[in-house]
Amino acid sequence: MDKLRAALNRVDQSVLDRIGTFRLVERRKSFVAFRDITALGGDAFLIVGGLLIASMQAVSMGAAAAFRIVLFLLLARLAGWLLKALFKRTRPLEPVKGVETFTSSFPSIHTMNAFCIFFALAFVGTGGSSSAALAVSAVFAAMVGSTRLVFRVHWPSDVLAGYLSGLGLSLAGSIFL
Numbered sequence: 535m536d537k538l539r540a541a542l543n544r545v546d547q548s549v550l551d552r553i554g555t556f557r558l559v560e561r562r563k564s565f566v567a568f569r570d571i572t573a574l575g576g577d578a579f580l581i582v583g584g585l586l587i588a589s590m591q592a593v594s595m596g597a598a599a600a601f602r603i604v605l606f607l608l609l610a611r612l613a614g615w616l617l618k619a620l621f622k623r624t625r626p627l628e629p630v631k632g633v634e635t636f637t638s639s640f641p642s643i644h645t646m647n648a649f650c651i652f653f654a655l656a657f658v659g660t661g662g663s664s665s666a667a668l669a670v671s672a673v674f675a676a677m678v679g680s681t682r683l684v685f686r687v688h689w690p691s692d693v694l695a696g697y698l699s700g701l702g703l704s705l706a707g708s709i710f711l
Contacts, residue, residue: 546689550626553683565632572681574651574674575644580607583651591658599711603654606707610650613703614643617695626686633685642679642688642696649675649700650707657711664708668701675700 573579584607592600623640637643652674656667679693688696 542691543689546691547626549690550683550686565630568681568684569633571677572644572685575642575646575648575678575682577611577647580611580647580651583655587651587654587658594658594661602711603658606703606711607650607654610646610700610703610707611643613699614641614646614696617641617699618643623689623692626689629687630685633687635687639688640692640695641699642682642693644682645675645679645688645693645696646700646703648678649697650703653700653704653707654711657708662711664705667708668704671700671704 584604588600588603591603618638618640621640622638625635625639629635649671651671653667653671656670657664660666675697679688679697682688682693682696683690
């Protein structure tokens with residue numbers, strides 16, 4: 535297990551080194567753009583967006599359908615907290631100046647949140663088309679995940695785990711919603 539972990543750490547570090555993120559966010563405008571994209575996976579967006587999506591669902595499908603949206607997003611966030619508590623992985627050592635972190639690294643909750651919130655939005659917006667919802671959410675989650683790498687606050691495997699967790703939760707959610 536230790537050899538596997540060491541190999542994963544070498545691959546993760548190699549990918550981060552190759553990204554050369556400091557050049558991507560040197561200018562203020564670039565930093566702000568990446569910051570705004572990464573915020574799409576944050577808890578504030580998850581809460582506000584989730585309530586707005588639930589209200590859209592309540593209008594079109596009723597209160598029970600809205601409750602399922604809220605429950606789906608709540609369970610997704612709970613899964614993220616549990617995974618972070620279980621793995622307690624340290625973050626990369628040199629995050630971009632001005633970016634703060636408060637929890638462990640694995641998985642990327644921003645990426646997972648983005649997948650789930652955009653899945654819920656697309657699911658409601660398309661009238662329940664889970665394939666269209668998965669496609670939309672995959673694109674937005676990839677955008678958010680890439681900013682987590684640019685800011686050097688996650689390892690690539692953290693972002694991949696967040697992406698796959700969000701995909702799995704969204705697939706399960708498509709049955710539930």
